[in-house]
Amino acid sequence: MSATTQTPKAKAPDSRTTSRGAQLLGDRRLPVLVTATLFIAMYIGGLSRYANYGFGEPQVFLNLFIDNGYLLVAAVGATFVILSGGIDLSVGSVIGFTTMLTAWLVEKQGLPILVVIPIALGVGAFGGFLMGYVIHNFEIQPFIVTLAGLFLFRGLCLVISKESIAIDDSSVSSMAQAQASLGMGFLSVGAIVALVVLAVAFYVLHYTRFGRRVYAIGGNEQSAMLMGLPQGGTKIAVYTVSGFCSALAGLLFTLYIQSGDPLHATGMELDAIAAVVIGGTLLTGGSGYVLGTLFGVLVLGLIKSIIQFEGTLSSWWTKIATGVLLCAFILIQRAMTTRRKT
Amino acid sequence: MTTTPRWRALTQHHLFWPVAVLVVLLLINVPFTPDFFSIKMTDGHLYGSLVSIVLFGSPLILVAVGMTLVIATGGIDLSVGAVVAITGALTCSYISDRSDQDALSGVFLAMGIGLVAAVVCGLWNGFLVARMGIQPIIATLIIMVAGRGVAQLITDGQIITINSEPYKLIGGGYWLTLPFSIFVVAAVVAVTVALTRRTALGLLVESVGGNAEASRLVGIRSRRIKIMVYVFCALCAGIAGLMISSNTSAADGNNAGLWIELDAILAVVIGGTSLLGGRFSIGGTVVGALVIQTLTTTIYTIGVPTQTNLVFKAAVVIVVCLLQSPKFRAKVFGARFGSGPGANGSGTSAATPADTTPTTAAAPKMEVS
Numbered sequence: 040m041s042a043t044t045q046t047p048k049a050k051a052p053d054s055r056t057t058s059r060g061a062q063l064l065g066d067r068r069l070p071v072l073v074t075a076t077l078f079i080a081m082y083i084g085g086l087s088r089y090a091n092y093g094f095g096e097p098q099v100f101l102n103l104f105i106d107n108g109y110l111l112v113a114a115v116g117a118t119f120v121i122l123s124g125g126i127d128l129s130v131g132s133v134i135g136f137t138t139m140l141t142a143w144l145v146e147k148q149g150l151p152i153l154v155v156i157p158i159a160l161g162v163g164a165f166g167g168f169l170m171g172y173v174i175h176n177f178e179i180q181p182f183i184v185t186l187a188g189l190f191l192f193r194g195l196c197l198v199i200s201k202e203s204i205a206i207d208d209s210s211v212s213s214m215a216q217a218q219a220s221l222g223m224g225f226l227s228v229g230a231i232v233a234l235v236v237l238a239v240a241f242y243v244l245h246y247t248r249f250g251r252r253v254y255a256i257g258g259n260e261q262s263a264m265l266m267g268l269p270q271g272g273t274k275i276a277v278y279t280v281s282g283f284c285s286a287l288a289g290l291l292f293t294l295y296i297q298s299g300d301p302l303h304a305t306g307m308e309l310d311a312i313a314a315v316v317i318g319g320t321l322l323t324g325g326s327g328y329v330l331g332t333l334f335g336v337l338v339l340g341l342i343k344s345i346i347q348f349e350g351t352l353s354s355w356w357t358k359i360a361t362g363v364l365l366c367a368f369i370l371i372q373r374a375m376t377t378r379r380k381t
Numbered sequence: 382m383t384t385t386p387r388w389r390a391l392t393q394h395h396l397f398w399p400v401a402v403l404v405v406l407l408l409i410n411v412p413f414t415p416d417f418f419s420i421k422m423t424d425g426h427l428y429g430s431l432v433s434i435v436l437f438g439s440p441l442i443l444v445a446v447g448m449t450l451v452i453a454t455g456g457i458d459l460s461v462g463a464v465v466a467i468t469g470a471l472t473c474s475y476i477s478d479r480s481d482q483d484a485l486s487g488v489f490l491a492m493g494i495g496l497v498a499a500v501v502c503g504l505w506n507g508f509l510v511a512r513m514g515i516q517p518i519i520a521t522l523i524i525m526v527a528g529r530g531v532a533q534l535i536t537d538g539q540i541i542t543i544n545s546e547p548y549k550l551i552g553g554g555y556w557l558t559l560p561f562s563i564f565v566v567a568a569v570v571a572v573t574v575a576l577t578r579r580t581a582l583g584l585l586v587e588s589v590g591g592n593a594e595a596s597r598l599v600g601i602r603s604r605r606i607k608i609m610v611y612v613f614c615a616l617c618a619g620i621a622g623l624m625i626s627s628n629t630s631a632a633d634g635n636n637a638g639l640w641i642e643l644d645a646i647l648a649v650v651i652g653g654t655s656l657l658g659g660r661f662s663i664g665g666t667v668v669g670a671l672v673i674q675t676l677t678t679t680i681y682t683i684g685v686p687t688q689t690n691l692v693f694k695a696a697v698v699i700v701v702c703l704l705q706s707p708k709f710r711a712k713v714f715g716a717r718f719g720s721g722p723g724a725n726g727s728g729t730s731a732a733t734p735a736d737t738t739p740t741t742a743a744a745p746k747m748e749v750s
Contacts, residue, residue: 126518173699177706180656182457182518186643187698194691309526322519355533355634362527369523373513 070319070371071331078338081345089348098224099344105226107340108233109134109291111333113307114314115240116284118332121315122244123277124257124324125181129170129188130285131307133163135300136192137289142204142299145211152210160286166192167282171275181278189308196301203300206293215294229291236287240329253277257324313361314339317368338364395653398704399668402651406675413683426555430678432563438674439562440465440621442667444641445648446573447617449666450610452649455590455658456510456517458611461618461645463528464502465638468495468622470535473543473632482545491548492623499619500612502528507608525642532634542631552627562624569617574663583661586610590658647694648673651701672697 085094093099104111113130120127137159144155166188174184206212218225244250252273255263264270292304318335320327342360346352391397410417410430420429444461451458472495479487502524509520554561577583588596589603597603621641626632650656651672652665676697680690703709 173703177703177709179702179706183646183650183656183698183702186646187695187702189643190691190698191695194689194693194695198686198689198692309522312522313526316519322516353533353538355530355538358530359527359534362523362530365526366523369509369515369519370513373515 067326068328069375070368071328071334073371074318074331074334074338074368078334078341081338081341085341085345085348089345092348094348096224101221101224101226101230103337103340103344104230104233106295106343107336108227108229109288109295110307110310110314110339111233111336112236112284112291113288114311114318114332114336115236115329116281116288117308117311117315118240118318118320118327118329119244119253119277119284120181120281121312121320121322122257122324122327123253123274124260125174125274125277126185126312126322127167127170127188127278127281127285128182128185128308129166129192130281130288130311131304131309132189132192132196133166133282133285134289134292134304134307135302136196137163137286138293138296138303139196139199139204139299139301141290141293142206143199145206145208146204152208152214156290159290160283163286163289164279164283167285168275168279170282171278174278175271175274193301193305199301200299201301203298205298211294212297215297227294229294232287232291236284237329237333244329249273249276254325257326259325310339310361313365316372317364319368319372321372322369395662396665396668399652399665399672403668403672403675406672406679410679410682417682422558427558430682432560434671434674434678435563435566436560437678438670439560439566440624440638441641441644441648441674442566442670443569443617443621443624444614444638445645445652445666445670446570446663447614448642448645449649449652449654449661449663450573450577450586451517451614452646452654452656453586453590453658453661454607454610455593456607456611457646457656458506458521458614459518459642460502460506460521460524460528461614461621462638462640462642463525463532464499464615464618465622465625465641466532466632466634467502467528467535468499468619469626469632469637470532470541470634471495471498472548472623473541473626474535476543476545476548477541482543483547485547488545488547492551495623496616496619499615499622503612503615504608506615507611510611511604511607529634532632532637534634536632536634538634540631540633544630548627549630550627552624553630562628565620565624569620570663570667577661577663587660590660592659644673645670647698650698 082100088094113134117127117130140162141152141155141159144150144158145152170181170184170188173179174181214228217228219228219231244253252263252268255266255268256270256273260270289304293299296303314335315327315332316322316335317338318327318331318333320331339361342357342364346354346356407417414430417430420427420432422428444465448458448461472491475491475494476482476488479491481487506517506521506524509515509523510517513520550556550561551565552562556564577586585596585601585606588599588601589606593603593607618638618641622638625637646656648669649666650669652662652667652669654661654665673694676693677690680693685693
């Protein structure tokens with residue numbers, strides 16, 4: 040501040056015509072581009088290394104969506120929350136609870152899956168609504184409230200059953216095995232649902248009033264309030280969306296794995312948050328793109344595929360690679376935000 | 382008439398509610414296990430429910446004490462669980478490679494290696510938070526995610542079992558009829574209390590948490606203080622990691638210290654330390670950790686199915702947080718507190734620092750989340 044007042048020459052016009060590097064760093068789309076480039080580079084790297092093992096098959100690429108559809112849906116929900124400046128730790132537990140609830144209702148209660156789906160989605164959305172209500176109305180930090188949600192839903196899983204429940208229902212398995220042919224490969228129901236969710240989220244965030252409010256609150260809550268935006272309603276809605284997405288992700292996970300287990304999806308909230316951060320959404324809120332989240336999920340999925348193709352690497356390298364990527368992107372974000380302030 | 386002011390002073394003491402919850406939880410056990418409070422002497426060791434609560438709760442107390450200081454500076458450390466796993470993995474893998482696992486020098490060296498690794502993790506967290514200015518929750522998320530992978534890398538994905546008598550002492554051994562880990566915890570707590578309350582260090586930590594920029598302008602090296610608390614927190618987690626791996630004589634990269642960061646944060650919050658930073662209570666944290674351990678023990682003893690443990694925990698978290706929320710109290714107890722002006726004034730001033738400083742109350746979300 041004091042520097043700009045002392046030297047009026049170095050004001051806005053000068054800073055606008057700074058070097059292209061600085062301009063590039065200030066661009067909000069930069070992290071998304073970096074992630075997309077990283078994804079393409081990793082894919083090409085995989086192609087050149089494992090070309091003889093069938094890495095180039097289109098189906099390998101489509102499998103990224105099939106194997107990570109549930110994560111994509113969960114991460115889209117987390118994107119909403121993080122854009123609004125909050126955090127949701129209950130994602131993994133809600134997913135686990137949904138698999139348990141679905142398996143229990145279908146197998147033990149004999150309800151048809153078409154009845155179970157709306158129930159499961161409703162429970163997830165209601166859980167998110169409750170958390171949002173407490174966060175807004177009692178001004179408790181989102182971290183603590185969703186932490187309680189994490190405990191609650193994981194506990195409810197165990198209350199339903201300590202054992203895992205396999206789903207043998209024919210309609211569920213036919214739904215899980217349904218494939219949409221794309222000529223060169225196929226997509227599962229889960230992958231298609233995930234892509235639809237992504238499209239809807241893209242529309243909502245960028246072309247509706249609600250989406251703008253989410254960005255506004257995440258950017259600066261005080262200003263948003265002074266502008267007269269309905270802050271409470273938006274906040275509660277954001278957590279409801281996250282709860283809904285988590286429940287939907289749980290349903291997709293149930294289809295993917297065809298069982299309910301109280302320990303399913305433990306720690307998946309970290310994967311979801313990591314995907315959002317790698318996708319370039321600022322954790323302080325207010326800046327980011329849901330398309331970035333898609334690339335974040337794809338990068339995480341590609342790490343898993345490459346580790347599978349490599350064969351000699353063990354599963355824990357996934358965690359280490361995720362951590363390293365997370366670190367790199369956080370540092371990029373940091374560089375961006377300091378650049379914008381000056 | 383003479384008891385009323387005393388009673389009021391007692392209920393407004395910051396340790397009153399945590400201790401009350403602890404006492405109630407302990408008393409709940411009595412109808413189910415009549416000899417709950419009795420402590421027996423067997424084979425020269427003291428046995429009893431109270432002893433085992435402290436014994437099993439000791440890693441949590443250690444981690445929570447470290448976490449208290451981090452939270453007091455307005456930060457949070459999610460990586461403690463991973464640090465527990467890394468320390469245990471390194472120490473056990475070093476000991477298991479020795480030909481003579483009982484050799485004292487080897488055990489000390491192994492523990493040293495483990496603790497150095499913990500300190501390195503703490504330095505990294507502190508560097509990211511204090512130097513790079515990254516939000517604590519995100520900065521520590523990196524080690525939380527990658528650390529378990531590193532721990533599994535060290536143990537090669539296996540559970541390393543060791544057979545070392547001296548190493549067994551720290552987590553499962555007895556000394557002067559009491560579990561040795563109780564002495565370790567007592568020493569760490571005593572040192573922490575002495576350092577923070579007998580020197581100016583505690584005040585500095587609180588001022589950094591209250592307003593880092595202001596304390597820097599006053600002349601406090603707030604960056605150094607921040608790095609120090611993260612290192613201290615990681616060191617506490619490292620000692621807890623030694624205890625956990627020593628108690629089971631095994632290192633499990635995947636499950637050692639799982640969720641301990643959440644339990645520790647919970648203990649801190651129950652103990653009355655505000656997540657906004659700026660004030661802390663080590664005593665409250667110790668009581669909070671004991672409350673959590675007692676809750677677990679109570680659930681076992683009164684015969685509630687163990688799987689409802691987490692639901693209970695969730696209920697406790699919500700109730701404690703709601704009680705601490707000024708807005709909730711205003712809504713629910715508003716009429717009662719409002720009747721007496723004296724009670725109202727002292728109630729709010731004792732409640733949270735957020736009440737007295739409107740600027741921090743306006744943006745608490747930004748600090749932590």
